[in-house]
Every structure is written in C-alpha cells, then in structure tokens.
Amino acid sequence: MDYLLTEEQQMIRDLARRIADEKVVPVRAELDEKEEFPWDIMKVLAQSDLFGLFIPEEYGGLGKGSFELCIAVEELSRACVGVSTTYAANALGTYPILLHGSDEQKKKYLPDIAAGKKLVAFGLTEANAGSDAGGIQTTARLEGNEYILNGTKQWITNGGEADIYTIIALTDKSKGPRGASAFVVEKGTPGFTFGKKENKLGIRSSVTRELVFDNCRIPKDNIIGRDGIGFLVTMKTLDKSRTGVGAQGVGVAQGAFEEAVKFARQRHQFGHPVISFQAVQHMLADMAMQIEAARSLVYSVARFIDSGAKEMSKESAMAKAFATDVGMKVAVDAVQIMGGAGYMREYPVEKMMRDAKILQIYEGTNQIQRNVIGQEIIREAAKKK
Ligand code: COS
Numbered sequence: 001m002d003y004l005l006t007e008e009q010q011m012i013r014d015l016a017r018r019i020a021d022e023k024v025v026p027v028r029a030e031l032d033e034k035e036e037f038p039w040d041i042m043k044v045l046a047q048s049d050l051f052g053l054f055i056p057e058e059y060g061g062l063g064k065g066s067f068e069l070c071i072a073v074e075e076l077s078r079a080c081v082g083v084s085t086t087y088a089a090n091a092l093g094t095y096p097i098l099l100h101g102s103d104e105q106k107k108k109y110l111p112d113i114a115a116g117k118k119l120v121a122f123g124l125t126e127a128n129a130g131s132d133a134g135g136i137q138t139t140a141r142l143e144g145n146e147y148i149l150n151g152t153k154q155w156i157t158n159g160g161e162a163d164i165y166t167i168i169a170l171t172d173k174s175k176g177p178r179g180a181s182a183f184v185v186e187k188g189t190p191g192f193t194f195g196k197k198e199n200k201l202g203i204r205s206s207v208t209r210e211l212v213f214d215n216c217r218i219p220k221d222n223i224i225g226r227d228g229i230g231f232l233v234t235m236k237t238l239d240k241s242r243t244g245v246g247a248q249g250v251g252v253a254q255g256a257f258e259e260a261v262k263f264a265r266q267r268h269q270f271g272h273p274v275i276s277f278q279a280v281q282h283m284l285a286d287m288a289m290q291i292e293a294a295r296s297l298v299y300s301v302a303r304f305i306d307s308g309a310k311e312m313s314k315e316s317a318m319a320k321a322f323a324t325d326v327g328m329k330v331a332v333d334a335v336q337i338m339g340g341a342g343y344m345r346e347y348p349v350e351k352m353m354r355d356a357k358i359l360q361i362y363e364g365t366n367q368i369q370r371n372v373i374g375q376e377i378i379r380e381a382a383k384k385k
Contacts (some may be wrong), residue, residue, distance in 0.1 A: 001292050003299055005071075012053070012068050016075035019044055024079040031205035032351055037161055038083045038205050039350060045087060045281055046116020047348045052093055055098070059110035065306035066240065072246035077251025078258075081355035082205035084251065085121075088244045089157035089206070092363070095237040096166040096182050100225035105184060109164055115119030121158035123167040123185075123211050124234055126151065131368050133168075133234060134177030138213060140169035147171075147183065149213035152195065157362075159209030160194040163187045166237075167211070168230045180230030184222045191216030202354030238363060239316050243305060245363050246298040246319035252359070253291045256334035256352045260284065263338045263347070280337055287330045294323035314376035321369035324359035331356040343348030 006011065023044050027290030031038055045051060054069045055061025062068075066309055069091060076084035093112050114120040129135040137288030138151025149169055153159075165185045185192055225233055261284060264275035274280050301319040304314050331353040335342035342349045360366045 001295075004073040009068060012050075012064075013071045013075060016050065016072040019048060019050075020075050020079035024076065024083050028080040028083070028177070028205070028348065029345070029351065031080070031269050033204075035199070035204045037207050038080075038086055039161075041083055042086065042116065042119065050087075050320060051090065051116035052114030055094070055110050055114040059106050059114060061110065061114040062175075062335045063228070065302070066243055066317040067299065067302040067306050070244055070302045073244050073247040074295075074298075077248040078255040079251075080205065081248055081252050081359070083354070085203050085206040085358075086161075086246055088241070088248065089122065090112050090120050090162075091244060092237065092241040093122040093158065093162065093164065095240050096122070096233050097107065097184065098225050099236050099240065100182065100233050101184075102221075102230070104221070106225065113164070118163040119158055119161055120164045120166065121156050121162035121211075122237070123153040123159075123165050125153060125155050127154050128146055130374060131365060134180075134231060136168060136170060136180065136297055138167070139173060140171050140181060140183060141257070142171065142220065147220060147223065149183070149185065149216040149218065151192070151213050153211040153213075155198065155208050156211050157206055157208055159207060159211055161207050165192075165211065166224065167213075168177070169213075170235055171227050171230075175228070177231040178228060180234070181227050181229045182224040182233040183218060185213075185216065185218055189218060191215055191349070201357060203358050235313070239312050240305065242316040242320035242363055242369070243298055245359055246294070246301070246316075246323035249320075249323035249325070249356070249359050250291065250295045252352050252356045253287070253294065253323075253330035256331040256349050256356075257284070257287050257291060258288070259347065259349050259352075260334035260337040260342075263341065265339070267338075270366045274337070282356060283333050283337055287333055290326045290330060294326040297363050305344040314373050317369035317372040317376075320363065321366040321373070324356070325366060327356045327359050328353075370380050 030056045052061035057063040073088050126136050140147040140149050167183045167185050170179050170180040191214050193212045198208040205231045267274045298319045301315045334349045335353050
C-alpha cells in the first residue's frame with residue numbers, strides 16, 4: 001500500500017532498511033545466541049544520524065517526529081526486535097528530557113543523544129510496580145543542593161550500557177503517585193550501580209538490567225520539570241513512545257510474513273509448492289491484511305501525534321495493542337506455515353516469534369492498553385452527556 005511518504009521519509013525508510021539488511025540480518029542470530037549487545041550496529045545508526053531523528057534541530061537533531069521514528073523502528077524490527085528495542089528504548093528514555101526538561105538540561109544532554117554518543121535508559125519499573133506504575137518505592141530525598149536516591153529499578157532496557165538514565169522516584173512518599181518526580185542520573189554517579197542482568201526468552205541482544213541506588217547523590221538541578229510531576233512525566237512519556245512499540249509490531253510481522261512467503265514458494269509437498277494450497281494462501285492473506293491494518297493505525301497515530309495533539313493516550317494505546325497483537329499473531333502463523341523448519345534455529349522466524357512476545361508486555365501490557373482505552377471511552381461518553 002502507498003502511505004504517501006515524503007521524499008525525505010522515503011529516504012529514512014531506505015536508509016534504515018539498508019542498515020537492517022546489511023548490518024543486522026547477517027548477525028542477528030549470533031547476537032541472539034550470545035546475548036550480545038549490538039554496539040556495532042548502534043555505531044552505524046549513530047553515523048547515519050538516526051539517533052537524532054526525533055530531536056529538535058536546535059539540539060543537534062534532525063527535527064523530525066514520531067512518524068519518522070516509527071519508520072526507522074519498523075525497518076529495524078523487520079530484521080531484529082532486539083536491535084530495535086535498544087534503539088527505541090533510547091527514545092523512551094529521552095522523552096522525559098525532551099518533553100519536560102529545562103533548556104539547560106536539553107542543551108546538556110540532547111546533542112550527545114542525537115549524535116548517538118550517549119545512550120539513554122528509562123527507569124520506572126520496580127519489583128512491585130509494573131502495571132501499577134504508581135506503586136514505585138524508590139525515593140529521592142532533598143538534602144541541601146542534592147537529591148539522595150535509594151531503591152532498585154527492575155527490568156530496565158539498556159541498563160548498564162546507557163550513559164544517561166531518566167529515573168522516576170518518590171520525593172514525597174505520603175502522596176503516592178502525586179509525590180513522584182523525574183530525574184536525570186548519569187552513569188558513574190557514586191551510589192548508582194547495576195544489578196542482575198536478565199536471561200530472556202527473546203530480544204536477547206537487548207540488555208535488561210537492574211539499577212541499584214544506594215544513597216546516590218545527584219545535583220538538585222537534575223530534577224526534570226518540577227517536584228511532584230513525575231507521574232505525569234511518566235504518562236506523557238509513555239503516550240509518546242507506545243506508538244513506537246506498535247511500529248515494532250508492524251516490523252516484526254512484516255519480517256515474519258516475508259520469510260513465510262519465501263519459504264512457502266520453495267517448499268514442495270504433494271508435488272506442489274505449499275503456497276499453491278489454499279489453506280496456506282488464506283493464512284498469508286490474513287497476515288497481509290492484519291499487517292496493513294496495523295501499519296495504517298500506527299502511521300495515522302504517529303501523524304496525529306506529530307500534528308501537535310495534546311491528548312493521545314487512547315490513540316497510542318490502540319496503536320500499541322493492535323499492532324503488537326498483530327506482530328505476535330503473524331509471527332506465530334509464519335512459524336506454522338513453515339512447519340518443522342519454522343521451529344528450527346536455522347530459520348529466523350522462531351526468533352521473531354520469541355521476540356514478538358515482549359511487545360505485548362512491555363511499555364504497558366496489552367491488557368493495560370485496553371484499560372487506558374476503556375477509561376477514555378468512559379470519559380468521552382461522560383462529556384457528551
Ligand atoms: N496523561 C496525563 N495524566 C494521566 C495520564 C496520561 N496519559 N494517565 C493517567 N494520568 C493521571 C490521571 O488523570 C490521574 O490524575 P489525578 O490523580 O489527578 O486524578 C493520575 O494520573 C492517576 O491515573 P489513574 O488513576 O488512571 O492511574 P492508576 O493508578 O489506575 O494507574 C496507569 C494506571 C496509568 C499507571 C496504568 O494504566 C499504566 O499505564 N500502567 C502501565 C505502566 C507501564 O507502562 N509500565 C511499563 C513501563 S516500562 S517502560
């Protein structure tokens with residue numbers, strides 16, 4: 001389908017696809033097997049200016065929006081969701097600074113992020129605060145000109161590899177979520193260390209690690225926005241980033257679909273290529289329809305966000321849930337079409353299936369997305385009354 005990309009958007013797609021085909025596809029199985037962080041690929045993305053896509057020109061970026069970021073994320077995901085997660089989580093971690101940071105913070109951090117010199121991670125989740133993001137326990141106590149952080153963040157993408165961390169912590173425990181604030185914490189700050197590295201089902205080249213804060217002192221000025229708006233910063237950040245997770249769903253679905261078509265043309269059974277059987281054609285037809293529907297939704301929502309929309313929770317949640325459910329379904333169906341071969345490590349679809357699962361879980365499970373959509377439906381209905 002023609003999505004009427006501008007010449008520039010098409011160039012971004014071509015660039016990201018070339019990097020995916022030439023640099024990611026040849027190494028993805030090995031990165032997955034060895035759980036190796038894709039630094040070499042990150043360097044190529046940096047040299048190609050793709051880290052600066054969504055960062056304003058005044059801070060050294062290309063000044064593009066969610067749409068262009070989604071295109072790049074989709075193309076990388078078509079090759080490897082482990083790699084695209086590393087890249088997309090960088091944007092997730094940057095959004096708090098971009099959306100609520102001071103001009104000084106933007107000047108200090110964004111140029112290095114745009115140049116791909118420094119990688120970012122977002123630290124919200126804790127052992128007892130996953131879907132219930134308001135239940136975090138990490139604290140930040142103000143003492144003189146410093147905040148002192150204590151607590152442990154769990155399952156943090158890019159943990160240990162990133163240089164810059166945007167961290168959500170409670171400045172006033174008695175207020176619950178309304179007592180949360182957001183901070184920038186730099187790697188190497190005394191009292192900030194890295195704990196357990198997770199061994200995962202999929203996205204194994206993406207690193208997932210604990211962040212441990214033990215009387216970690218950071219300058220008072222590292223607060224993002226003001227005291228008490230940490231939950232809002234979190235929600236606005238997730239509203240912006242969830243469409244990108246949807247783009248990952250579209251990308252992995254596209255990658256798995258292409259593998260299934262290629263295989264079904266080559267594989268002969270009963271004297272015919274299996275693609276000639278209607279049972280297989282119908283599966284491929286459903287996959288193709290679902291991919292175009294997911295892509296259309298993700299692109300529409302990304303364009304809506306870039307139009308300057310202030311409220312996008314419902315739309316972002318729809319794009320995330322729909323497109324990642326499609327990503328999972330199409331990856332499973334690709335394995336099914338390829339049969340025994342699909343199940344083997346020799347072919348890429350078993351990895352795509354393992355990778356796709358996380359998309360239905362992280363940045364808010366798809367059940368939480370449906371909660372967000374449901375709450376908005378109720379709000380809209382109440383307004384009309
Ligand atoms: N934008 C602005 N404000 C928002 C918001 C949004 N998108 N979503 C919620 N809020 C506000 C609410 O308006 C409410 O404000 P008041 O206290 O002033 O009324 C406050 O935040 C709490 O909202 P709510 O009552 O809906 O929160 P819950 O405790 O029920 O938690 C959340 C629901 C939003 C936390 C849950 O739906 C969610 O998104 N969980 C997943 C978190 C997640 O993605 N974790 C993974 C992150 S790792 S990358």
